[in-house]
Structures are given as structure tokens and as C-alpha cells.
Amino acid sequence: HRLRSDLPHTRSLPCRARSPSSSSSSNVNSGRGDDADNLLEDLLSKHGEVVYNAGGAPGIDADDDAECLSFAVSLAKVASEVKAADIRVLFVKPLVYWTRFFIILTAFSNAQIDAISSKMRDIGEKQFSIVASGDTKPNSWTLLDFGDVVVHIFLPQQRAFYNLEEFYGNATSIELPFEKQLQ
Template structure:
């Protein structure tokens, strides 16, 4: 591992240590709700806790244009900061991509255009993960 990579890994680990403690499923559901607020489609939560050391949950959503991807991204950032006082450790692809990634440490949000989601097919790659299909009815049923 290069000195730069080691330094970046240490900075990432230190950033994660200072995050407020939040239940990862609750965080994943709030990310899904924020995406749903901006009309994201096909919202899926994957519980990868037993399959990966990288995160506990992936939240995968589809938007249909780059402006919608950015709106979903902003909605997620705003809602998570308001509810949990957390900012993502890292955001990738927000300015030019067909895939925006928000890394909250234990939860990673993937915001895709349809073609990119189909190409990368994270649901198939993590096929052994518990899959939760999110919609607004799911959220209202689980608030009781």
C-alpha cells in the first residue's frame, strides 16, 4: 500500500470514528425516504452486513435525469444532516456522473440513471443480501 493510500485510509477511519451513532437500518430507511421525496424509482435496500466489511446497508435508487440524480442526492444530504446531524464521509459523481455515491460509513447510497444501474447490477452482485423493496407504503407500515 502506498503512503498516500495509507494516509487516506487513516483519514477515512478517523472520520468514521467521529460520526454520531445511528442504527444502520434506520439510516438506510431515512436515505430511502429522502430519495422517495424526490420521486426516485425502484428503491432497494440491501443488508450486506454479513457479506461485506465495507457497509451494513446499500440503498440503491434510480433517477431518470442528471438533474433528478442531483435533486435526490441533495435531498438525502439535507434529510440525513437534519435528522441525524451527519454528513457523508464521501460523495462521488455529483457533478458529472450517471451514478452518485454517498458514503455514510455503515450505509452507502447509490443513485443511478437506469442504464448505469442495469450495467453495474449491484443487486445481482450482492445477490446473497437480504433485500428490502422500499416504497412510501413500506415506510408508513413500519412507523407503527
């Protein structure tokens, strides 16, 4: 599977904040760049050269990947803080044209799903100026679509049944920096 650069990316949202002059967004983004840069370097070494959109300048796509990775890791950390289990961030850009990262996680009740999705929406809107579409009420498989980052929140039975990790088995799993600190 290969990303086709000739397909229009009509629904993809950039992972950068829309108001870079805002002082709160500059404070929030400090300290995350190094981890994102290291993770992006690992991805590039595993996958080789980056495929660019026909109209985009080289480097823009790689910058967007790094910013999206930083956003995805921030969302995964929020899920961890709300006690989600088995959190996985997958780099799916080489496999699908419509997003860059999946976050897959398990919650154990509708109340926990609601708390996780609410906090993720808040982080997206307040710190990254990205509004999610998707489910507004908790379901056994709740989806939050931030454009370049798509979050799948499952109850345990649905996660085992749909098994997205196996379906996207060729995706690169991202090591989460905050999980190292917990061990």
C-alpha cells in the same frame, strides 16, 4: 462470505446522531424505532447470531445496526419523495466489512440525481449529524458514502449494466414501510 471481526473498522461512522441532547434530533427520531426494531428482528432471524467486533460489547453492534437501518430507511424515503424508481435497501454487512447497508435507486436525469443527493445530504447532516463523502456533482452512477450506509444513484442504463443487486445477490433486501402505505 463472512464479516471478519478482526479487521479494523477505520472508516465506519456510527449511525447515531452526534448530539443526542439536541431537541430536534429527539423529535426527528421518534416513531422510527418500532419499524427499525421489527426489521432488525427479521434480519436476525434470517441470519442468526450477530458477529461482534473483538473489542465491542455485545449489544452495541446490534444497536448500531438498528440505528443504521433507521437512517437507511429515512434516506430511501427521501428518494421516494423525489420520485426515484426501484428503490432497494440491502443489508450487506454479512458480505462486506466496510458498510452495513446499500441503497440502490434509479433516477432519470442529472437534475433528479442532484435533487436526491442534495436532500439526502441535508437529512444526513441535519437530522443524523452524518456527513456524506463521495460525488458532489451528478454522474450516471453517483455515490454517497455515509459510512455505514452507502447510496448508489444510477441512471437506468448504468443500473442495468452494473446490476449491483445481482452482484450482491446474497444480501438481504429490506422491505420499506413507506412502500406498503403507497399500495
